[in-house]
Amino acid sequence: MDYEFIIKFLPLYKNAAILTLKIGIIGIIFAIIIGLALTIITFYQVPVLRNITKFYIELSRNTPLLIQLFFIYYGLPKVGISIKAEMCAILGLAFLGGSYMAETFRSGIEAIDVIQKESAYSLGFSKLQTIIYIILPQAIRVSLHGIIANIIFLLKETSVFSAISIMDLMFTAKDLIGIYYNTIEALLMLVLFYLIILLPISIIGILIERKMKYV
Amino acid sequence: MLDENKKEVILEISHLHKKYDENFAIKDLSLKLHKREVVVLVGSSGCGKSTLLRCINLLEDVQGGEIKLCGETISNRKSNLSEIRQKIGMVFQNYELFPHKNVLDNIILAPIKVQKRKKEEVIEDAKVLLKRVGLEGKAYSMPSQLSGGQKQRVAIVRALCMNPEILLFDEVTASLDPEMTREVLEVILELADMGKTMLVVTHEMQFARAVADRIVFMDEGSIIEATIPEDFFESPNSEKVKAFLDTFTYKQKRK
Amino acid sequence: MFSYVKDLGIDVLFKGHNFLRLMGGLLVTLKISLISIAISVVLGLAFGILMQKKNIAVRVVSRIYIDFIRIMPQLVLLFIVYFGSTRAFRINLTGELSAIIVFSLWGIAEMGEIVRGSLSSVSNHQYESAEALGLSRLQTFIYVILPQSLRRIIPISINLITRMIKTTSLVLMIGVVEMIKVAQQIIEANRMLSKNAAFGVYLVVFILYFLICWPISVLSMKLEKRWKQC
Numbered sequence: 001m002d003y004e005f006i007i008k009f010l011p012l013y014k015n016a017a018i019l020t021l022k023i024g025i026i027g028i029i030f031a032i033i034i035g036l037a038l039t040i041i042t043f044y045q046v047p048v049l050r051n052i053t054k055f056y057i058e059l060s061r062n063t064p065l066l067i068q069l070f071f072i073y074y075g076l077p078k079v080g081i082s083i084k085a086e087m088c089a090i091l092g093l094a095f096l097g098g099s100y101m102a103e104t105f106r107s108g109i110e111a112i113d114v115i116q117k118e119s120a121y122s123l124g125f126s127k128l129q130t131i132i133y134i135i136l137p138q139a140i141r142v143s144l145h146g147i148i149a150n151i152i153f154l155l156k157e158t159s160v161f162s163a164i165s166i167m168d169l170m171f172t173a174k175d176l177i178g179i180y181y182n183t184i185e186a187l188l189m190l191v192l193f194y195l196i197i198l199l200p201i202s203i204i205g206i207l208i209e210r211k212m213k214y215v
Numbered sequence: 216m217l218d219e220n221k222k223e224v225i226l227e228i229s230h231l232h233k234k235y236d237e238n239f240a241i242k243d244l245s246l247k248l249h250k251r252e253v254v255v256l257v258g259s260s261g262c263g264k265s266t267l268l269r270c271i272n273l274l275e276d277v278q279g280g281e282i283k284l285c286g287e288t289i290s291n292r293k294s295n296l297s298e299i300r301q302k303i304g305m306v307f308q309n310y311e312l313f314p315h316k317n318v319l320d321n322i323i324l325a326p327i328k329v330q331k332r333k334k335e336e337v338i339e340d341a342k343v344l345l346k347r348v349g350l351e352g353k354a355y356s357m358p359s360q361l362s363g364g365q366k367q368r369v370a371i372v373r374a375l376c377m378n379p380e381i382l383l384f385d386e387v388t389a390s391l392d393p394e395m396t397r398e399v400l401e402v403i404l405e406l407a408d409m410g411k412t413m414l415v416v417t418h419e420m421q422f423a424r425a426v427a428d429r430i431v432f433m434d435e436g437s438i439i440e441a442t443i444p445e446d447f448f449e450s451p452n453s454e455k456v457k458a459f460l461d462t463f464t465y466k467q468k469r470k
Numbered sequence: 471m472f473s474y475v476k477d478l479g480i481d482v483l484f485k486g487h488n489f490l491r492l493m494g495g496l497l498v499t500l501k502i503s504l505i506s507i508a509i510s511v512v513l514g515l516a517f518g519i520l521m522q523k524k525n526i527a528v529r530v531v532s533r534i535y536i537d538f539i540r541i542m543p544q545l546v547l548l549f550i551v552y553f554g555s556t557r558a559f560r561i562n563l564t565g566e567l568s569a570i571i572v573f574s575l576w577g578i579a580e581m582g583e584i585v586r587g588s589l590s591s592v593s594n595h596q597y598e599s600a601e602a603l604g605l606s607r608l609q610t611f612i613y614v615i616l617p618q619s620l621r622r623i624i625p626i627s628i629n630l631i632t633r634m635i636k637t638t639s640l641v642l643m644i645g646v647v648e649m650i651k652v653a654q655q656i657i658e659a660n661r662m663l664s665k666n667a668a669f670g671v672y673l674v675v676f677i678l679y680f681l682i683c684w685p686i687s688v689l690s691m692k693l694e695k696r697w698k699q700c
Contacts, residue, residue, distance in 0.1 A: 062632060062683035063676055064639035067650060071672045074657075078479060078669035118274050119311035123325035123377060124301035133324060137315050152541075159543035163643060170545055170643075183557040187550055191542065198541050 005182045006189060009172075016172040017193045023086060023166070024158045024197075027093025028151055034094060035101025042106060053102070060099035066160050068092050073164040089161045093154055100150045108143030109135065141212065148205040155198060169193050222249040225285060225381050225412045226271065232279030233263070233270055233436070240266045242436040243280070248381065251410040255423040258433035259459060264416045267433075268383045271414070272305050285380060301329060304374030304382040308389050310366040312358040312373070318345070319354040322373045330377065337376065344372045348402050364395030368402055375406075382406070384415040400426075420463055424448060432456050479670030482660045492671075495652030496678065502566060502641060502648070503634045506573035510634075511627060513574070514581020521586045532582070539579040545640050547572045552644040565646035573634060580630055588622035589615065625694035632683040632690070639679075649675055 038053045060068075069092040072083060083091065112135055120130040162171035173190040177183050226248040233241035241263045248254055256264040269275045271282055273289065273296050282290040289299045312321050322341040326332045345351050348368040358366055367387055374382060384403065388396040400422045407413065407426050417423055423430060423444070430447040432440040432455070439453050451457050483489045521532050539547070552568040555561055563571070592615050600610040642651040653675045657667045664670075 058684055058687070059680055062636075062687055063679045064636040066639040066642070067672065067676050067679055070650065071669075071676050075669040075672040078666040113311075115307060115309070115311055116313070119305070119307055120313075121274065121296070122272055122300055122303070122305040123373070124297040124329040125325060126297055129328060133328060134313055138313075141315060156543040159545040160640065160643070170549070173549060177553050181557075183553050187554050190546055190549065194542060194546055202541055 002182055002185050005180065005185050009176060009186075009189070012172055012176075013169065013189050013193050016167055016169045017197060019166070020155075020158050020161070020168045021197060023089045023161065023168075024093065024155050027090045027158075028097060028154050030090065030094035031097025031101050031150075031154065032147075034098030035105055038098065038102035039105040039109070042102070043109065057099040057102055060096055061103075065092055065096050065157050066163055068095055069160065069164050085164050085166050088164055089158070089166055093157065096157065097150065097154045100153065101147065104143050104146035104150055105139065107146070108139040111142045112138050145205065145209050145212065148201065148208065152198060152201055152205065155201070159194075222252075224248070224283075225250050225252075226414070227283040228267075228271070228280070229283075230280035231267075231270065231277055231282065231290075233266055233275060234278045239436050241270065241277075244433075244436065244438055245280075246431065246438065246441075248412060248414060250412055252428050253407045253411075253413045253415065253426055254429050254431055255427040256414065256416045256431050256433060257418070257420070257423060257459070259462075262433045263436040264433050265385050266436075268305070268385050268414065268416060272303050272383060273299060297329060301377055302380045304377055304379035306367070306370050306374050306382070306384050306387050308386045310358075310363070310370045312366055312369060314358050317355050317357050318350070318361070318369050321358065321369060322376050325373070326376055341372065341376055344375055345369075347405070348372055349398075362395060363391045364398045367391065367395075367399045371399070371402055371406075381412045381414065384413065384417070386416050386418065388417065388419060420448075420460075432459065434459075477666060478673070479664050479666030479668065480674060482656060482664045482667045482671060483674060485660070485663075488656050491656065492649060492652050492675070495647065495649035498566070498646065498648040499635065499638050500682075502569050502573065502646075503631070503638045505570050506577055507631055507634050509570075509574040510577025510581050510630070514578045514627075515585055517578055517582035518585020518589065521582060522589055536579045536583055539576055540583075544572065544576060544637050545643060547576065548640060548644050565641060565644045568644060569638070569641040569646060573637065576637075577630065577634065580633075581627060584623055584626045584630075585619070588619040588626075591622065592618050621697035625690045625697065628686060628690040628693065632686045635683055635686075636679070649678070 038057070041049045041053050069088060072091055072095075073085060073088040076083065116134060116138070117130055120134040125133065158168065159170050161168045162174065165171070169190055173186045176186040180186075224247055226246075228244060228246045231241050231244045232239065244263075244267065246254070256267065258264050266275065270277050270290070271284075273292065277290050280290070281288055284299060284302060287299075292299065312318075313324070316324065319338065319341055322344070323334065323337045326337040326340075327334055342351065342354065345354055348371065350365060350368055350372075353361060353365060353369075358369070361369065371387075387403075388399050391399060396419065400419065403413070403415065403422075404426055415423075415426065427444050429441060430444050431438055432447070432453070434455050440447065440451060440456050447456070448460065451460065483492065517532070520528060523529075548568060551572050552563060552565060555563050555568070596614055596618070597610060600614045601607075605613065638648065639650055641648055642654075647655075653671045657671050660667050
């Protein structure tokens, strides 16, 4: 093991990890916003929009992020829409994640019995009050586990960003392997940094799942 | 009994029709409930008794006839549903407590948010009612920590705390074992003693006999017989009632 | 109409053998996916059943295996096997073989978890009532438990196929010439002739992925819905 190599290139990995996280978090926030918007459209059965929503969800869930990114990054400029690589990455992640979040929210709402809604109506709650006090708090609890699973999934998907030349962890590792042939060290650091990013959120997910079981 | 005309009418249903697609769930049904009266609805499953409660509580549209609450027509109302529902307390078969709120919050949420009453005052009321049903120690438990009978008593308190004009009970003991059934039914008996106006759907015949001022027997969406408990159980007029009551008795096989 | 196709750069695909080449790339994608899926289903089923064992060692090892595979991005796993094997074991794996190894390892973990989950979701009463009828343990498993579990296993594993096909797009990053890579080559080669090829060709690849994955997703969803009610 070449410890000198590891110490020397540690900052490079650190920066790459920060970049990955930055893009990842912004993308995930947008994904959640898109997901919520789509859920509201589906819940209220808004005409036209709900058909578009359905098509978008199918399209986004049934294509790989890599081709989504390639199309945005290399394809769109040809029709006059040029977007910076980092923006592309955020856009791609939001495009992919929006549908996953929407599906999770939808199943959260569906998991709540119709009669819960009726019992709220029986007590005189209005439609809006029923959603705010009765349906949403329960739906979020039910979906929480799925939301965290989506966040983990999306953070893992960020690994393809190097394909549109973003200097993320994969890019750094591949670069170092190409230049120095310190394959083992480069890969080890790659794994370590992904663990640093993904372990905490995974553990939070497990803890939440446990807590939900016993309440 | 007092002269009927002198008593205040709480609920008046006249010639009610309710259809699901092309099938009648309720057919030309008329029923009057006076203040402090307890009416028990019986009949085999699918006879329309639960549907009737849902119609009264405006959870279903009706296709004909009229429902009046305290003199005001409420059927097929599209606005101010909340105002009417506040006057009607409904208790469901499967309790339908809000699983994310503790017992006290389940009870006080609607009085505070819907009736805009003061929190302290509502909490006081809630605690008095909880004590009355023997659950003063459970105010801060989550619904998942309670037994079925306890949940149902909380659901009753939740409905009571709104001070409704009438209480509707929809097979509230159908998911409970005999012991728990008893603890819930005793609460309802006590409410009858307190003079609450109630419309109760149940399969517990002994209880029906004990609590009812009048028993209403429904079949295929219509009322077949409506009479005082003694007559209903001892000398029913209709063959359908006789057949129905027979399902509750067993003949000894061995001689 | 034709000028529109030209503006979008789709015309490139109709020149020479370009479209056939793209289909060749698609075949590579499908080959890797299907081989990996086949291995995953067979070994994953065995793995899931193995995890029912109460043995501590089996449990710990399988847990670590599943958790590591599932927490790592598949691309990291591809790098480890493709670049790492050369250094660690002095063997040169081709990109395709590395991909099949990684996707199988991943698929076995996913399948194993699915199988374990659905086997343990069958209630204990089912085991007891089967035993009460005098069925042997093997008979109980084959006639009672497995058929019930399969209703949950099959839809999720069909869905795994679409995930596998989508994930296979990653192999271009370790130098395998699959559909996206072929698209890239076609665009490069026609840079002078068709300026907008990047738009049209990637759009076609995008749509092709959708056309392959979508019906499989729909099938999986339909089966899941149908069997939920039983």
